Amino acid sequence: MRPVRVLSGALMAAAIAASTLVLAAPANAAGVNYVALGDSYSAGVGAGNYDSNSGSCKRSYSSYPALWQQQHAPSSFNFVACSGAKTGDVLNGQLSALNSGTSLVSITIGGNDAGFSNTMQTCVLSGTDSCLSAVSTAESYANNTLPGQLSQLFSAIHSKAPSAHVVVLGYPHLYQVPGSCWFGISDTSRTAINGAADQLDTVINKAAANAGFTYADVRSAFSGHEICGDLDQWLNSTTLPIDESYHPNSSGQAGGFLPVFAAHV
Numbered sequence: 001m002r003p004v005r006v007l008s009g010a011l012m013a014a015a016i017a018a019s020t021l022v023l024a025a026p027a028n029a030a031g032v033n034y035v036a037l038g039d040s041y042s043a044g045v046g047a048g049n050y051d052s053n054s055g056s057c058k059r060s061y062s063s064y065p066a067l068w069q070q071q072h073a074p075s076s077f078n079f080v081a082c083s084g085a086k087t088g089d090v091l092n093g094q095l096s097a098l099n100s101g102t103s104l105v106s107i108t109i110g111g112n113d114a115g116f117s118n119t120m121q122t123c124v125l126s127g128t129d130s131c132l133s134a135v136s137t138a139e140s141y142a143n144n145t146l147p148g149q150l151s152q153l154f155s156a157i158h159s160k161a162p163s164a165h166v167v168v169l170g171y172p173h174l175y176q177v178p179g180s181c182w183f184g185i186s187d188t189s190r191t192a193i194n195g196a197a198d199q200l201d202t203v204i205n206k207a208a209a210n211a212g213f214t215y216a217d218v219r220s221a222f223s224g225h226e227i228c229g230d231l232d233q234w235l236n237s238t239t240l241p242i243d244e245s246y247h248p249n250s251s252g253q254a255g256g257f258l259p260v261f262a263a264h265v
Contacts, residue, residue: 179228
């Protein structure tokens with residue numbers, strides 16, 4: 001048997017300290033030029049900690065793109081996601097951030113095109129029947145109009161950044177059904193809203209696959225953390241400011257979106 005070498009207490013402490021420093025250091029992403037596109041779910045609306053220079057776009061330092069940048073220190077980071085963005089807004093206002101040297105792109109998009117905000121307003125204020133009608137209208141848009149808009153946008157992203165690895169993230173369910181909420185909209189409305197998220201994610205997934213992009217599904221990551229969920233809530237319910245309602249909070253960005261994105265980079 002080989003003799004066992006025993007480190008002195010001082011050497012052992014130094015070794016542990018050194019390994020801790022290594023583990024705490026950001027992963028090296030030198031050579032990665034990262035651009036974060038998209039809507040409020042990518043901007044981080046609802047997570048607080050906003051960059052005052054981003055104005056009404058409400059880009060958050062607690063959003064998954066900013067957190068990934070902080071952890072991995074890419075060579076460049078261009079954060080242009082913006083609250084309220086639709087496919088046309090990304091196409092006409094965000095793609096200038098891309099170039100032939102862009103190597104990583106993230107995006108959430110499509111919810112605003114399908115009328116997410118108006119649908120939720122109807123569901124909260126106007127009862128179950130009106131909610132189901134609004135959800136049906138949103139699903140029809142997602143099925144019939146959104147695919148063409150996504151195809152046009154994704155083609156433009158590829159043209160501007162032909163060498164980039166593009167990760168298209170989906171949307172979570174908003175509610176756990178049945179859940180722990182005693183008040184608010186009906187479980188029938190909550191189930192319909194979740195169904196609309198499923199339909200939207202299916203459309204986005206197919207468009208991403210057609211473009212040769214990577215789709216990242218966040219629904220299982222949020223399971224139990226939805227509104228009315230059994231675990232810590234990662235999504236805001238109706239809140240002020242009103243535009244932060246039904247968006248991931250800082251825990252949802254860090255615990256839901258970030259690890260899913262990181263797993264697909």
